[in-house]
Amino acid sequence: MGKSCGRWCLARKSKRDGCGARPFMPSLFWRRPFTCINAMKPSDSVEAFVSCPLQVERELLREISEVRPLLMNPEARFITEVWETRPVQGGVHVKTSYIATLQLNYWLKLAHRVLLRVGNFQALSLPRLRARLQGIDFRPYWGDRDFRLKVEAGSCRISNEKLIRRLCGEIWPVADPVPDSVSDSSSRTVLVRGWRDDWTVSVDTSGAHLHQRGYRKKSGPAPLRETLAALTWRLLAEDAPVSKLREVQILDPMAGSGTLLREAFDLYRPQMERDFLFSDFANCPKLLRGPQQWANHRLDFSTFQRGAAIDKDVNLAAILKENLSTTGFFQRIGDFAKVANRNELGLEEERELWIAANPPYGERLAQPAKESWRREWWPFVERMNPRRLAVWLPEKEVPSFLRGIPPADRQRQGQEAHSVRQFAISNGGIPCRILLFNRTFPQTSSVGGSAQVGASGTSADATGF
Template sequence: MTASDPSGPFRLLAQCPPGLEPTLTRELAALGIPAPHQTPMAGGVMWNGGWEQLLRANLHLRVASRVLVEVGSFRARALGELVRKGRVAVDWERIRAAAGGDGRRIVFRVSASRSRLYHEGAIEARLREAGELPDVAGVGEEAEPRTRDPGEAEEFPGVAGPGDRADAPGTPILVVVRVHRDQVTVRLDTSGAHLHQRGYRQHVGTAPMRETLAAGLLLQGPLEPDGGWSRPSLVDPFCGSGTIPIEAVLLARRIPAGMASVGFVPRDFACLHWPDLPPDVWEMEVARARAGIRPLDPERFAVFGSDRDARVIEAARANAKRAGVPEEVHLATAPLSKAPHPDDSGWIVTNPPFGTRLGARKSLRPLYAALGRSVQPGGRMVGWRLLYLSADPVLDHATGLPLEVRMTTRHGGLTVRAVAAR
């Protein structure tokens, strides 16, 4: 079986924050699923594949939030029809098998748009009836608020975290139901904990960014999904808990997102506990991923991170150690004006403070101006490329640089953009 398997038994969906779909498409292509075999949609990309693709996607994708497998799709315009068709059109066996014999809780996440069926609670209740699943109406609401920011795949309360077993007793399984233009699509989660939870980041600063977003930012020019880099060094002068530098090293060393740990031990995924998992395929994928990991020659690609706050630098050190890359991330406590950097000019990739409140925003203008000056003639990093996560065009203006937007997404309830100095 080749990496791309359009005849594979699964209809797969990798979800990502909106705006990152083109990046996800490139990542999937690098995993051997060519663009013509992919169907992008808002918030994700679909493709057909087998176990190999399903496991590879969970292990390697850096901007995806989770990977789902379709277990049924049918049209329904009334609740009676939903139950009748749902009984036969959905693979309830797979859902029950995923829940295991110990009757783990099955949590539904339902969304409906442009459809006759609109009441999400009723859709859940009637689908449970169709699948003869225990009716635990209200559990969904308890576990998961119904109104969510669609820009962010939420944490899934109760799901095992990294380092935990995805089938730990009491850990629920997730069924995602989408009703759009009267088409009901039922999908089963294969990931378990959200894929941004790589497991290495147990210490965070005040405003950490998700690992998925850090990887998404790095993939807007500085690095390629296959680990290639466009310039020999990368500096984050506002590195906080180190997310951007750590993700840069993981990418450059081709350490899979799901193996960012001491000894490159893979994370546990929900689908690893499905009874029809072919264990040899998982072992092969892990062996293949391990064989692809390469050392990083600092002469060829060097990664630096600094922050004025000594406590977050301590956290960044602990995180880099847990990610299995303590040597490759050069960390220091320093203000922007003294941020250490190598001689070779490279990329500044960073997530500066946003200052969403009006007062804070005003007080941040000098910092953004200093960031802009640092890469202009006379600055200490002249000749360097700059790419940063921005939440505020006023602060962008303060840099005094001509900027281009490379990607727009959501982060912490805000619309944010990856902007690069031209």
């Protein structure tokens, strides 16, 4: 047997060549090039990752494409350059200018956070990881101030998160290696994440979670998160233009704290009632430091002009009134089953009506509260006669809910074609479906790749409402 030559070879030599060296391994040499991006000017090109709930990535990509024409360059003019976007599990990768990336925080209603990529590299050993991290400078963002550190490592050769956290603390002396649960979510944050030996270092530009819009000070039991409420209206509206939405009336018969209706009212409005972490950056563009940017838009961001909220919990009356104070929507405390017609809610009989509801479900609610609404639901819907309808339900309750549609509504002669779509998503750890009824569809269609089967396994277009 030949001896090893003590070096890496491009190919294994034959035995008679006297070399038993291991073959060349490209994965050890042709590594991803190291990139460290520190935005010094508003027009500098940067990469970002916009996170969102699972199953919402495609809808977030559509939202990003819609808000792109509303973003401004450093000269306070609307951006015209081409973006690079790519949806992945849990979010969307975006490559655009620094100032445009920061403005995404104002406009996106489906996103969790906007993370600015400042490092992207491969590291197979601790010395290599140390060398790469030492090349990243956070002074353009926070100067010499300290920041919170969050570390995640999965399927990596370097998987000891405590060791990585200690290493980062040595490289960046001002870093705070306190566990994530102790730190404030709105503080300055750096995220170091490794997956299969590929590492990214990101700066959080959002601060507090983007679902915290700033208007909801209190909420009722088992509230719907704002991002999911906005998703409901986007799915219900589909490709309807804003001019169409302004003509539509909306109704939430189980309003709770009013999240669904408030998100409908603010669907295309920028978030101006809260602060973002990027405003504290040392290199934050001057255009984003004050309210003057909104004067440059001169656009009408309003959508739904008329709406109504109903809830029978008297303890939520004050919260509902506060959350909907700027909308001008009608509010009523009482049982939706006792509403005889639209006029009682300040709604017009001739105008198109959409209904969205998040009925009570989940472990935090009593069983009678979760079942009492079903007996009166379809008679109420029949009286209101909406054009479109969206209902949140746990996945296991969908078949029984569809079976509850009155047979007369299914078999009525001469009635317009109905359809129901189902969007699968998790709400607070509960597998749910958003059921979307629409009288304008000639046949069933799918949303987000979810299945569309009726209660008895038949096509859902056989049902009406």
